Amino acid sequence: MTDKKHKLLEVKGLTMDFGGLRAVDSVSLTVHEGEIAALIGPNGAGKTTFFNCVTGIYTPTSGDILLHPKGLATRRLNGLKPNKVTEMGLARTFQNIRLFSGMTVLENVMIGRHCRTYSGIFRSIIRNRSVREEEQEIVETSYRLLEKVGLEKFVNEFARNLPYGAQRRLEIARALATDPLLLLLDEPAAGMNPYETSELDQLICRISEEEQIAILLIEHDMKLVMKISNPIFVMEYGKKIAQGSPLEIRDNPKVIEAYLGEEVDA
Amino acid sequence: MDMEYFLELFFSGLTRGSIYALIALGYTMVYGIIQLINFAHGEIYMIGAFVALIVAGVCTIYGLSGFAILILAAAIAILYAAAYGYTLEKIAYRPLRGSPRLSPLISAIGMSIFLQNYVLLAQTPDYLPFPRLIPSFAFMDPVAHIIGSAELVILVTTLVTMVLLTLLIKKTRVGKAMRATQQDLSMARLVGINVDRVISLTFVIGSVLAAIGGVLVASYIGQVNFYIGFLAGVKAFTAAVLGGIGSIPGAVLGGLIIGWSESFAAGYFSSDYEDILTFVLLVVILIVRPAGILGKVRKQKV
Numbered sequence: 386m387t388d389k390k391h392k393l394l395e396v397k398g399l400t401m402d403f404g405g406l407r408a409v410d411s412v413s414l415t416v417h418e419g420e421i422a423a424l425i426g427p428n429g430a431g432k433t434t435f436f437n438c439v440t441g442i443y444t445p446t447s448g449d450i451l452l453h454p455k456g457l458a459t460r461r462l463n464g465l466k467p468n469k470v471t472e473m474g475l476a477r478t479f480q481n482i483r484l485f486s487g488m489t490v491l492e493n494v495m496i497g498r499h500c501r502t503y504s505g506i507f508r509s510i511i512r513n514r515s516v517r518e519e520e521q522e523i524v525e526t527s528y529r530l531l532e533k534v535g536l537e538k539f540v541n542e543f544a545r546n547l548p549y550g551a552q553r554r555l556e557i558a559r560a561l562a563t564d565p566l567l568l569l570l571d572e573p574a575a576g577m578n579p580y581e582t583s584e585l586d587q588l589i590c591r592i593s594e595e596e597q598i599a600i601l602l603i604e605h606d607m608k609l610v611m612k613i614s615n616p617i618f619v620m621e622y623g624k625k626i627a628q629g630s631p632l633e634i635r636d637n638p639k640v641i642e643a644y645l646g647e648e649v650d651a
Numbered sequence: 652m653d654m655e656y657f658l659e660l661f662f663s664g665l666t667r668g669s670i671y672a673l674i675a676l677g678y679t680m681v682y683g684i685i686q687l688i689n690f691a692h693g694e695i696y697m698i699g700a701f702v703a704l705i706v707a708g709v710c711t712i713y714g715l716s717g718f719a720i721l722i723l724a725a726a727i728a729i730l731y732a733a734a735y736g737y738t739l740e741k742i743a744y745r746p747l748r749g750s751p752r753l754s755p756l757i758s759a760i761g762m763s764i765f766l767q768n769y770v771l772l773a774q775t776p777d778y779l780p781f782p783r784l785i786p787s788f789a790f791m792d793p794v795a796h797i798i799g800s801a802e803l804v805i806l807v808t809t810l811v812t813m814v815l816l817t818l819l820i821k822k823t824r825v826g827k828a829m830r831a832t833q834q835d836l837s838m839a840r841l842v843g844i845n846v847d848r849v850i851s852l853t854f855v856i857g858s859v860l861a862a863i864g865g866v867l868v869a870s871y872i873g874q875v876n877f878y879i880g881f882l883a884g885v886k887a888f889t890a891a892v893l894g895g896i897g898s899i900p901g902a903v904l905g906g907l908i909i910g911w912s913e914s915f916a917a918g919y920f921s922s923d924y925e926d927i928l929t930f931v932l933l934v935v936i937l938i939v940r941p942a943g944i945l946g947k948v949r950k951q952k953v
Contacts, residue, residue, distance in 0.1 A: 440841060467840035477841060485834045488827070496831050499824055500843025520824070563843050 390417035392453050393599050394439075394475075394567050399448035401431075401438050408434040410623040411448065416567060418455065421593050421600045423614035425607075425634075427643055430620040432603045433480060436569055440477050441470040454566055472500055476565035478556040480572045480603075486545035490536060490555055493544050494527035497562030527562060533595075534558045534588060550581035554588065561596065568592070570602040574609055582606060586613050611635070619643065655797060660918040661911070662798040666871070668910020669809035673864040674887035675894070675902035676816065677857030683833045683897040684853050686752065690759040691739055692861060693884020694766035695732050697877065699862030700781070700869040701770060703728040707782050721784035725866045729859050735766075736858025737851055745847070763884075770877040778876045781869040805867045812863055813903065816856070820899070829853060833897075889933050895946020904944060908932065 394416040401409040409431045416422045424432050438445040441462065450462040452473055460473055476497075485493050502519050531537045534554040539547060544555060553573060560568055573589070574582045586609050593600055604610050610617060611631040619627040619634060621643040627634060634640055674696055681689045703724040710720040743762045747755045785801040820826035832839040832849045840846050868883070869875045890909045894901025909929050916928035936944065 442837065442841075467837065468843050468845050471841060471843035479838075483835055483838045485831050485838070487834055488830060492827060495824075496827055496839075496844070497842045499828065559842060 390419065391455055392416075393418050394601070395449075395451040395453065396439065397449040397451070399435065399438060399450065400446045401434055401443060402446045407623055409438065409445070412620065412623075412625045414618050414625065414628065416599050416601050418599055419593065419597065420616070421589065421602070421614045423610045423617045424601060424603050424620065425605070425610055425617060426620035426626075431623040432620055433571060434623075435620070436477060436571055436603065439470075440475055440569065441465050441467040452566070468500065471563050471565075474564070474566035475569065476560035476563045476567075477569035478553075478560055478571055478573060480575060482549075482552050482556060484544040484552060484555060484559070486543070488544060489541050490531065490544055490547065491524070491527055491540045493555060494530055494558050494562045495523050497559040498523045498527055501562075501564050527558075530558045530561050531555075533561075533591075535584075550577055550584070553577065553581075553585070557588070557592070561592065561598075565598055567599045567601060570600065570604075572603050572605060574604060574606045582609060585609070589613060656918070658797045660914045662802055664911035664914030665907065666802040666805050666910070667913060668890075668907035669806060670864045670868055670906070671883075671887045671890045671909050672903040672906025673809055673812065673860045674883060675890040675906045676813075676899065677861050678888050678891040679894070679896055679899060679902040680829075680853050680857050682891070683899075684829070684836070684850060685744070685748075685755075687744065687755050688759065688888070688896075689739075689744075689854075689857070690756070690884070691743070691762035691766055692857065693880035693882075693887070694763050694770075695735055695739070695858045695880070696861040696865040696868075696883055697770065697875070697880030698735055698766065699728040699732040699858075699865030700875045700879065701774060701877075702731040702862075703866040703869060704779060704781055704875055707784060711782065717782075717784050717786045720782070721866075721870065724784065725863065728862045728866050732858040732862030732865070733855045736854040736861075739858075740851055740854040745850075763881075767877055767880065774877065776877065778874045781873050781875050783873060784870040801871050805871060808863065808867060812860065816860070816899075819856075825849070825852060886929065889929060892943055893933055893936055895943025898943070898945045898947070901943055901945035 392415055396415070397413050398411040399409055399413070400407065400411050412435060424435065426432055434443065437443045439450055439462065444464045448463070452460045452462055452475070454460070454474060462470055462473060462475070465473070485496065488496070502523060528537065528540065531540060534557055536551055536555055536558065539551065544552065547555060557570070557573070570589070574585055577585060589600060589602070590613055592598055602614065615630050616628055617631060617634045618625055619640050626639050626643060627637045629637070674692065677692045677695070678689060681687055681692070706724040706727045707720050710723060715723070739762055743758045744755050747758055783801070785804045788800045788803070791798070791800045791803060820829060828839070828844045828849050829852070831842070831844060832846055836846060839849070886909060887906065890905035891902045892905070893908060894903070894905030909932070912928045912932055913925040917925040
């Protein structure tokens with residue numbers, strides 16, 4: 386059934402070695418257009434390393450990372466610099482929040498917008514009319530994104546002064562500003578209280594529906610994962626050990642073993 | 652205490668200090684972005700002064716007037732210095748990106764020695780007289796014993812330069828990209844900023860500031876030599892550390908403090924003491940506030 390959908394991100398046999406340690410071991414997975422996919426697994430399973438390979442922070446040891454934008458030629462992302470990967474249409478957030486804390490909320494989002502607009506160094510210094518108009522457009526788009534994540538009342542606040550949950554949402558807004566085809570969220574609900582988490586899952590669903598952006602998320606909050614994502618990929622010790630719908634994953638003995646340990650009693 | 656003497660020292664300190672600040676900005680901006688102390692920065696300043704000297708020599712032959720020569724010489728010096736700064740980063744630092752922090756530092760020291768000796772061989776080891784390009788303004792005559800025309804020109808130029816720099820960083824999108832890169836380099840990459848270009852631009856801006864400083868100092872003091880970059884570089888570096896390296900207002904503050912301390916030490920004690928007081932101040936501030944006056948203590952996240 387998923388075969389009919391357009392493939393967006395296709396990862397084949399991705400392997401990442403750090404010296405003698407194989408952090409990701411030939412992982413293959415596919416994210417289709419319109420999906421909210423989840424990548425789960427115990428701590429140290431290699432999920433974040435997987436993200437780092439896909440977004441160009443690490444150059445993978447082997448394997449292929451292919452992006453199939455609809456109507457455009459397939460691009461291989463291996464070894465591209467992170468800013469190129471972002472231009473290709475992948476955006477991400479981090480486990481530990483990484484905002485530009487000394488900038489305002491609006492500036493944080495605007496900066497994400499820059500890679501989609503075209504004003505070189507000299508034009509931005511001269512500031513002719515087309516640059517000013519472009520700047521105006523950037524401000525408007527950024528403001529609209531802040532409204533979407535519910536942060537419009539904080540526009541001129543420094544990012545570091547926002548409450549924790551709001552900082553997480555700001556990271557998502559900044560990632561959205563780069564106009565991604567696929568959004569990678571690394572533990573978006575980490576450290577959130579149940580109320581913030583439920584707001585977050587609504588936000589993620591809204592983004593997926595309204596903006597037509599596919600989402601791949603790493604998350605430990607099983608309630609959130611089971612509720613919004615399909616398919617789910619499970620990793621353990623760098624290998625993918627299962628994939629499927631929430632129901633299939635819940636009953637998969639391998640997954641239960643990975644999380645709870647092997648059954649000892651007969 | 653003589654008030655006029657005090658004011659004279661005050662303005663001469665302000666003049667020197669603002670030039671140190673111009674050079675210190677180059678150190679601090681580069682450090683802020685890639686945590687590298689660009690030891691070759693003083694040499695860029697020296698090259699700026701030399702290029703201006705050559706251009707001024709050629710222009711004098713063609714019989715241009717003093718002020719026209721100054722503008723033309725400064726413009727060409729700026730272009731040259733910018734090209735040197737860009738190339739320096741490209742060949743000496745970029746290949747070492749991602750290697751341990753000590754490697755680019757050694758490379759910087761190497762470039763500093765190389766550039767000094769290159770000018771020594773290509774030009775001359777002697778002190779060369781630099782024409783006094785800044786004319787004496789008639790309207791400055793009543794206060795000439797306190798602040799001279801050259802000092803006024805230097806003050807106004809550095810002030811305008813710093814305002815322009817602030818506007819560039821605060822208001823334009825390249826400034827925003829620079830601030831983002833300074834705060835979190837890898838995150839800046841992830842939001843699509845071409846970090847390599849931002850780093851190149853930082854070197855170019857730093858070199859432009861150094862060249863402006865070089866031309867102004869040379870025409871103020873009246874002589875240049877291949878070695879002038881070293882002392883000016885050390886002083887400006889001290890200013891940057893004093894103010895808090897990585898902090899732009901800190902560089903300006905540090906530059907002014909050093910300018911004043913030198914000027915007052917030379918005026919009230921003896922010119923033998925001008926350098927000593929500078930470095931005593933540095934030692935004291937590093938003991939009391941290791942991050943510098945306006946510096947932030949960088950938290951290391953693992």
